[in-house]
Amino acid sequence: MRDRELPVAQRSQAQLVLRRFRQHRLAVSSLIVLLALVLLAFVGGWLWRYSVADLTSDESVPPSWAHPFGTDAAGHDTFAQVLRGTQISIGISVLVAVFATVIGTVWGATAGYYGRRLDTVMMRIADLVLTLPLLAVAAVLGHNVGGSWWLIAVVIAGLYWAYVARVARGVVLSLREKEFVEAARAIGASDARIIFRHLVPNAFGSIIVNATVLVSVAILLETALSYLGFGVRPPDTSLGLLVSEAQTAVETRPWLFFFPGLFIILIALTINFIGDGLRDALDPQQTRVRK
Amino acid sequence: MLAYAVRRILVSVPILVLATFVVFVMVSLSGDPLSQLKTRNPPPPPRTLELEAHRLHLDEPLLVRYWHWITGVIHGDFGPSVQSTQVIGPELVHRFLVTFRLIGLAMLLALVLAVLVGVVSAVKQYSGTDYTFTFFGFLFLAMPSFWLAILLKEAGISFNDTVGNQVLFTIGESSVYVEGGTWASITDILGHMILPTISLALLSFAAWSRFQRASMLEVLNTDYVRLARAKGLRRGTVMTRHALRTALIPLVTVTALDLGAIISGAIVTENVYQWRGAGSYLLESIQHDDVYAVAGWLLISATFVILFNLAADLLYAVLDPRIRYA
Numbered sequence: 001m002r003d004r005e006l007p008v009a010q011r012s013q014a015q016l017v018l019r020r021f022r023q024h025r026l027a028v029s030s031l032i033v034l035l036a037l038v039l040l041a042f043v044g045g046w047l048w049r050y051s052v053a054d055l056t057s058d059e060s061v062p063p064s065w066a067h068p069f070g071t072d073a074a075g076h077d078t079f080a081q082v083l084r085g086t087q088i089s090i091g092i093s094v095l096v097a098v099f100a101t102v103i104g105t106v107w108g109a110t111a112g113y114y115g116r117r118l119d120t121v122m123m124r125i126a127d128l129v130l131t132l133p134l135l136a137v138a139a140v141l142g143h144n145v146g147g148s149w150w151l152i153a154v155v156i157a158g159l160y161w162a163y164v165a166r167v168a169r170g171v172v173l174s175l176r177e178k179e180f181v182e183a184a185r186a187i188g189a190s191d192a193r194i195i196f197r198h199l200v201p202n203a204f205g206s207i208i209v210n211a212t213v214l215v216s217v218a219i220l221l222e223t224a225l226s227y228l229g230f231g232v233r234p235p236d237t238s239l240g241l242l243v244s245e246a247q248t249a250v251e252t253r254p255w256l257f258f259f260p261g262l263f264i265i266l267i268a269l270t271i272n273f274i275g276d277g278l279r280d281a282l283d284p285q286q287t288r289v290r291k
Numbered sequence: 292m293l294a295y296a297v298r299r300i301l302v303s304v305p306i307l308v309l310a311t312f313v314v315f316v317m318v319s320l321s322g323d324p325l326s327q328l329k330t331r332n333p334p335p336p337p338r339t340l341e342l343e344a345h346r347l348h349l350d351e352p353l354l355v356r357y358w359h360w361i362t363g364v365i366h367g368d369f370g371p372s373v374q375s376t377q378v379i380g381p382e383l384v385h386r387f388l389v390t391f392r393l394i395g396l397a398m399l400l401a402l403v404l405a406v407l408v409g410v411v412s413a414v415k416q417y418s419g420t421d422y423t424f425t426f427f428g429f430l431f432l433a434m435p436s437f438w439l440a441i442l443l444k445e446a447g448i449s450f451n452d453t454v455g456n457q458v459l460f461t462i463g464e465s466s467v468y469v470e471g472g473t474w475a476s477i478t479d480i481l482g483h484m485i486l487p488t489i490s491l492a493l494l495s496f497a498a499w500s501r502f503q504r505a506s507m508l509e510v511l512n513t514d515y516v517r518l519a520r521a522k523g524l525r526r527g528t529v530m531t532r533h534a535l536r537t538a539l540i541p542l543v544t545v546t547a548l549d550l551g552a553i554i555s556g557a558i559v560t561e562n563v564y565q566w567r568g569a570g571s572y573l574l575e576s577i578q579h580d581d582v583y584a585v586a587g588w589l590l591i592s593a594t595f596v597i598l599f600n601l602a603a604d605l606l607y608a609v610l611d612p613r614i615r616y617a
Contacts, residue, residue, distance in 0.1 A: 128310055130548075131596045132589060135555030136573055137317075140585055143577050144321050220435055224559050227437045228574060243438055247563075250445045261438040268433035 020281035027277020030270035045083035070255035093218035099157035104164025112172030129162035142230035171203035205282035212275035322580035370583030390569035397491035409503025431497030547603030
């Protein structure tokens, strides 16, 4: 009857994290804005009366009820294009975050856990990736992958995993010496079990925060790549490509330039705020929120 | 200290050697330098293709090609370009000098602004000023570099229109022809640099000012700063002499780590302002499948990143005695 002596409902780790996250007002409102954007892009894009390829009879009209974001010189509906661009840009960056996080975590955790030679070799390889300017390498590789969106995601993830590996290694290095790992080893757990059942779950907080931030970094890299012409290519579109096509029309048709840019900023900004909220919520040392 | 420096340099060398190999193999496999020639209409005779392949060493195995290339690079020969009239080495040097002018000034500007803003934000934590700076920090962090650069370019054009005189140049890294002496060409170059420098600096500034704020806050909460205040030192003295000096050290590493990102940013900025610098040379070379030019480009930038990180590590050891004796 211990429960009666301590009348506090037991809460799981996830509940605690969720509770702390909910109190981060900026992060919660960012999450709502981001979800609204995602819904708008994926559901709204599907419902909207124009699609990317549609040529309307209105050319270069400013925003109106018929065309909320106006149209370009060829008569494309900018709203439909921005929604499609948002779909592609979000799709790429989420895929990058997933790929890079999985590869980087396994890489970094393995290096950190085994240490010595293997650690040196594996982390030197990661260092090598980090010494090259990402955009340059992505442009070299992107030039030949033919502009399909998931291949671009693979290229970008192939460069970002090194960052994740560094973070994961750092966390694992400090966890490796903890008693619970020693205990697991003492009862004969295999290395793989220790890494994936003990170390990675404990490093989960840092990894998930990192993955969130990766989404926003990846969306900026993808749009830059598409802007330079080495990412997503016509007939498909991305937010970066839309800005690139509109860069000569900032004065004459500003809606073509500002709406895609605004969407990039909104996505990256909200993700950064959510990452901040998650960082605070996942920090076990935080005692401020206990209501 | 010397032992540390030597050890650190010895670690950098294998990375650089490995980098040259990875870069060369990656670039060689990612494009066919003859593709432009092959798609030409009417198709060139097979003999031309053969000769061109021989000129570009494509008839040799990859490893042999790498060996020729790397021994050539050591002697200053970066290999044959697809554009037969162009010599890669001097072109790379010329282009990178233009870009480093931009990068150097932008980094300096970003650092000065970041330290100022970071320190003010930390000292006046949770004040209106702090919130304003934080807001702009987050905004610039989320802003795509090309978008900001285009926006600034447009702002520069309308500024010129209001003044009625071209004060800010928005195209190219310098005018083709400048009248007057050295002084006129220096002001001309500076006029071309203002907008691109600001565009590039604002991006690093955002991240660095956030970092500087955190690092300053950490130092402000230490015992020795409290002690310095308690023993009656003036607030200004404590802030500059005690707190700031320590809080600046971590920024050294962050600056060095970000060099790669700044080079990436410079590629985009040059593209927006149509500079004929390293960034545009890289993009042109990729378009032409100019394998040796791209490999040389990546090699130079990787060398700079490694050297910069090396310098930062050594500087860190000079500034922070705990590392030296560890």
